[in-house]
Amino acid sequence: xxxxxxxxxxxxxFITDIETVMWRDWVVLRRRLKKFILSRLVTPVLYLVAxxxxxxxxxxxxxxxxxxxxVPGIIALNTMNVSYMSATTVHAEKIYHKSLENYLCAPIEPxxxxxxxxxxxxxxxxxxxxxxxxxxxxxxxxxxxxxxAGRAAGFFLVIFLNSIIFAGVGFCAAMYxxxxxxxxxxxxxxxxxxSFLCGTFFSTSQLPELVKFFVEILPLTHxxxxxxxxxxxxxxxxxxxxxxxxxxxxxRSFQRQFVS
Numbered sequence: 001x002x003x004x005x006x007x008x009x010x011x012x013x014f015i016t017d018i019e020t021v022m023w024r025d026w027v028v029l030r031r032r033l034k035k036f037i038l039s040r041l042v043t044p045v046l047y048l049v050a051x052x053x054x055x056x057x058x059x060x061x062x063x064x065x066x067x068x069x070x071v072p073g074i075i076a077l078n079t080m081n082v083s084y085m086s087a088t089t090v091h092a093e094k095i096y097h098k099s100l101e102n103y104l105c106a107p108i109e110p111x112x113x114x115x116x117x118x119x120x121x122x123x124x125x126x127x128x129x130x131x132x133x134x135x136x137x138x139x140x141x142x143x144x145x146x147x148x149a150g151r152a153a154g155f156f157l158v159i160f161l162n163s164i165i166f167a168g169v170g171f172c173a174a175m176y177x178x179x180x181x182x183x184x185x186x187x188x189x190x191x192x193x194x195s196f197l198c199g200t201f202f203s204t205s206q207l208p209e210l211v212k213f214f215v216e217i218l219p220l221t222h223x224x225x226x227x228x229x230x231x232x233x234x235x236x237x238x239x240x241x242x243x244x245x246x247x248x249x250x251x252r253s254f255q256r257q258f259v260s
Contacts, residue, residue: 014112021117029120051066068142073224076162079163082163083124083167088173088174125163158231159227168243169186222235223239
């Protein structure tokens with residue numbers, strides 16, 4: 001009985017530690033919320049104008065308009081970029097601000113810090129997604145994400161998992177690289193190819209078979225597919241597996257850098 005009570009207390013304390021880290025990041029975001037929202041408006045509007053209104057007029061997808069096809073891809077792409085960039089701020093805290101040491105001096109679990117940082121990046125991704133949905137409605141896109149309760153739940157689940165994956169990637173990158181230049185290289189060699197190849201702007205079925213094989217292994221492809229067509233369990237299982245692996249790697253990378 002005492003053992004069970006101790007475990008419950010430790011779990012509650014762990015959740016409290018996560019909330020503490022998230023609250024600190026929310027306070028920072030709240031002070032910069034207007035700038036954050038304005039900066040999130042630029043890229044989606046450019047994509048919708050250039051691809052939706054411009055190039056999209058000469059493209060006819062299998063069903064609906066190209067704008068309807070494009071919006072889910074932009075949402076998947078946006079959650080990838082926002083969650084990644086939000087998590088990489090840990091790099092500045094580690095190298096320049098030296099504020100990570102404050103967390104290490106505090107009585108919180110290292111894993112709670114990692115999860116709190118990643119969930120803070122997820123919140124930013126959800127805010128940015130809401131902005132894109134509002135812009136898409138102004139562009140008269142047909143949004144089927146909320147046509148029924150199951151589709152809406154699937155939409156939020158995919159956004160959540162995709163954001164966790166790339167926030168974890170950003171956190172790991174922040175732990176291992178030493179300069180901002182190296183962070184930009186991760187973006188160039190890892191994120192940018194996925195931005196254009198993983199079903200965001202065109203269907204992966206148009207790719208050569210060899211390229212298609214590698215592209216369909218990547219998480220953004222499955223996120224784009226499910227946002228566009230609804231949940232399918234193989235893709236969902238792949239995203240869950242990616243999220244679990246990247247969370248484990250993120251916790252280990254933090255512990256190796258600062259705890260061990």
